[in-house]
Amino acid sequence: MKIVILYVCKYSGLFLLSKYLMRKKLLILCYHGFEIADESQCRPKLFIKKETFERRLKYLHQHSVTVLPLDKAVEGIENDSLADNSVVITIDDGFYSVLKVAYPLLHKYGFPATLYQMSKDMLTGMPVLPVLIAYMIETTTKNSFIPNQHKFGNIEGCDLTCPEHKEKFIDSCISFARTLDSSEKVEQFYKEFGNELAVDYENIKNLRFLSLLNESEVLALASTEINVQLHTHSHQFPQNNAAEASLEIKKNKQILEPLTEQPLVHFCYPAGKWSTSHWSILAKEGVKSATTCLPGLNDSSVNMLALNRFLDGENIPHIVFEAEVYRFSECIRILRNKISRSRSSTRDI
Numbered sequence: 001m002k003i004v005i006l007y008v009c010k011y012s013g014l015f016l017l018s019k020y021l022m023r024k025k026l027l028i029l030c031y032h033g034f035e036i037a038d039e040s041q042c043r044p045k046l047f048i049k050k051e052t053f054e055r056r057l058k059y060l061h062q063h064s065v066t067v068l069p070l071d072k073a074v075e076g077i078e079n080d081s082l083a084d085n086s087v088v089i090t091i092d093d094g095f096y097s098v099l100k101v102a103y104p105l106l107h108k109y110g111f112p113a114t115l116y117q118m119s120k121d122m123l124t125g126m127p128v129l130p131v132l133i134a135y136m137i138e139t140t141t142k143n144s145f146i147p148n149q150h151k152f153g154n155i156e157g158c159d160l161t162c163p164e165h166k167e168k169f170i171d172s173c174i175s176f177a178r179t180l181d182s183s184e185k186v187e188q189f190y191k192e193f194g195n196e197l198a199v200d201y202e203n204i205k206n207l208r209f210l211s212l213l214n215e216s217e218v219l220a221l222a223s224t225e226i227n228v229q230l231h232t233h234s235h236q237f238p239q240n241n242a243a244e245a246s247l248e249i250k251k252n253k254q255i256l257e258p259l260t261e262q263p264l265v266h267f268c269y270p271a272g273k274w275s276t277s278h279w280s281i282l283a284k285e286g287v288k289s290a291t292t293c294l295p296g297l298n299d300s301s302v303n304m305l306a307l308n309r310f311l312d313g314e315n316i317p318h319i320v321f322e323a324e325v326y327r328f329s330e331c332i333r334i335l336r337n338k339i340s341r342s343r344s345s346t347r348d349i
């Protein structure tokens with residue numbers, strides 16, 4: 001139904017009107033991984049197919065938007081000099097597929113992008129733990145998991161046909177893997193867990209579709225239109241432990257700085273979890289802007305340490321992407337907020 005309404009709004013001229021009304025605001029797009037094997041089938045929010053990503057870039061190219069580097073866009077907001085209908089492309093985490101799939105397309109269309117790179121898994125070269133576990137469990141053809149205490153500690157059995165059980169099972173497997181104290185033990189667990197589920201861990205590892213870029217690849221990308229920036233060392237940014245949060249940025253910076261020739265002053269909250277208590281830590285670390293996963297456009301009324309983004313992925317129908325690019329969705333959000341505010345003020349009377 002929503003899709004039909006969007007098409008009606010598009011063809012009745014409302015998209016064009018909203019694009020004009022909201023032209024001074026900045027749209028920040030957010031991507032994660034780009035499909036190499038079949039990963040978008042079980043994690044469509046996290047991965048996008050090459051064809052879909054190219055369709056998005058082609059659309060931006062054909063629809064008179066200004067794709068800017070993040071630095072320029074932040075400056076434009078601060079100086080009130082942002083070009084009309086500006087868009088920034090950001091990519092979180094730094095999967096290997098950024099180099100293999102996304103970069104050639106970005107280069108083809110001449111678009112800059114900001115890459116928020118986490119560093120711990122970049123150094124180990126192993127697949128990203130939570131994504132790997134979820135992928136193995138989502139793609140297994142087995143209907144159940146029978147625990148073997150010797151190999152899998154306190155992981156309990158699971159009926160894999162039940163989505164609710166499966167979610168809890170994924171969490172418990174991730175927690176178990178985090179208790180293992182060496183990368184050899186973690187890798188051994190991945191192999192045995194894969195065998196149990198009849199999923200080929202070696203193939204996942206070799207194709208690197210759930211692994212991050214390595215140092216030399218980040219170095220190579222940093223000399224192109226890709227601007228490498230901060231995303232914490234281990235994808236953790238605690239809200240109640242300033243010292244630990246600060247250390248996450250310091251480590252991330254220490255590892256990335258020798259690979260980039262630009263200052264690392266832009267940050268993305270891991271998993272979009274943020275609070276205002278983070279702001280003093282970020283300011284102390286010299287961070288100028290930070291992006292969240294909250295939907296919305298950006299202008300000078302938005303705090304630079306809590307910038308809004310649109311999360312694009314294989315789960316997003318193209319018309320929904322069009323509605324964001326034409327800023328129609330922002331008009332709807334503003335309208336919704338006004339209605340809910342007027343409702344709550346009516347209740348207060």
Ligand SMILES: [Zn+2]
Nearest residue numbers: 092093270271
């Ligand atoms: Zn992330």
